[in-house]
Amino acid sequence: MTVVTALPDLLGEAFERVQADIDSAFDAFLPVPDDTRARLVEAMRYAAIGGGKRVRPLLLVATADLFGVNRSAAINAGCAVEAIHAYSLIHDDLPCMDDDELRHGKPTVHTAFDEATAVLAGDCLHALAFDILSQPDTSTDPFVRAELVATLARASGHDGMAGGQMMDIMSEEQAYDLRQITRLQQLKTGALLAASVEMGAVLGRVPPEGRAHLRAYARDIGLAFQIADDLLDVEGDEERAGKALRKDEVQGKQTFVTLMGVEQARAQATMLVEQAGRHLASHGEDARLLVELARFIVKRDH
Template sequence: MSPRLTEALTVVSQAVNSELDRLLPVSESPDSRVHEAMRYASLDGGKRLRPFLVMQSASLFNVAESAAIRVACAIEMIHCYSLVHDDLPCMDDDDLRRGRPTCHKAFDEATALLAGDALLTKAFEVLVNPATHADPVVRCELVADLAHASGGQGMVGGQMIDLQAHTLELDVAGITRLQQLKTGRLFSFSCEAGAVLGKAHGELRLALRNYAHDLGLAFQIADDILDVEGDVAEVGKRLNKDADAGKATFVSLLGLERAKSQADMLAEQACRHLDPFGEKADLMRDVARFVVRRRS
């Protein structure tokens, strides 16, 4: 990772943690356990790539940071809720996430389920608040876009296909669609959120959508590669899950070296989509190159 990206990610991560801490206060009421679980699942963890993309895309249109950080936190709440639910025994049944016990292991299954539900709904509460944007049309568009990206036509739909993947004979096109839904739609929302906040349309928004499409696929191919040759201590979660479950992946279908080549090609293609923004999008280009070289 380049020094400038490392520094920029650290700054955004700290800002997101601070805002999440404010948006998810500690409770001393009888429901305090679910609030503790929400904080456990969302504070001080992960690379914060999706929030970072929100902040960077917003900066392309000179959007106030106070607005962008709220959208960044909303997408992170959605992402963290999905991880909590994915880790449950009825889904992927994982014990480790980000190098520490998963939410249902640190608390219990029922609390983890409720914490995920609460993070999901809190995200939309944040978006619809006038503090996110003065224009209600913009707030409604953000809510509609995030609902589409995270629901049955997006992340949830992709997860449903993934749960059945071991019984399906998925080819590269099938795996690509699965990952576009499960992973790509949230990346698309993150990248286009800046354009929505800045009321930008047309070619500039399309450029961000195309960037997100290629970035999401590159990210997932890199994930499949890490699942095969990563180190548990670095990755922070169980590896070889897909192979053990008999699921087709980009690596199993393309082979390791071709998968790496495809990821690199997609990363560079993603960078080219950002040409209309010039140097202002350099950190987003750094992200595209980072995701295919990351070790976690």
């Protein structure tokens, strides 16, 4: 396979555009009420607006683009995925979970507000995601709306993201082998990335039997993403990352890097990204953004 030269403008512009669109969408979905719920909605806005790379919404939008989906529909669905991601970060940062004080370079929600507000703001972003997906603004086709909800609900619950987070918590007490770490990460990180791609295909009315290559792409970048995260935890710069690093080592957790070593982990991530790109070969140049995004996932420094 020919190595495509980096096209930073294509990816950089796509990120900027999706970041602006997601911020606008959250702004519109979250007007601050004129009563004591103001504090709650301010906390939701603090967590949802202006932070994060928006990898998941971009994955969704770029997949939807392959099938000519209306952009505002894809942005709405992307906003729902990002609302789930944002709620999970708020809850994961809580003192009883990872106890983090910094996220996206600013104080975590429970630090900037308080713990009770953080729990509720997470819960409300969780509900907002399904509120958005079930509205006709996201799709006029109720079948599409119901399938979007089904995909996101399954990917975020005990058989997805939150189940992976539980396995991660248990890893402090129990040593996992590579098979178990792979399973953990497929749930914790992979499920929501895969759902983002899947939801783009759902919006594009691609039948399940036509999504195999997209699922293969999503599975590969999901693993690559987590390997890159583990490498970042070992080698990254805390200021660039905007969060605490070296936590895996302190907690004695098994990761791809502790199990494979830095060199092999890096090689594995690169292999996965190349493989991910090949899954999209049938889309030709149309898939350039998704291919670039896969490369970004392993090269990012935050």
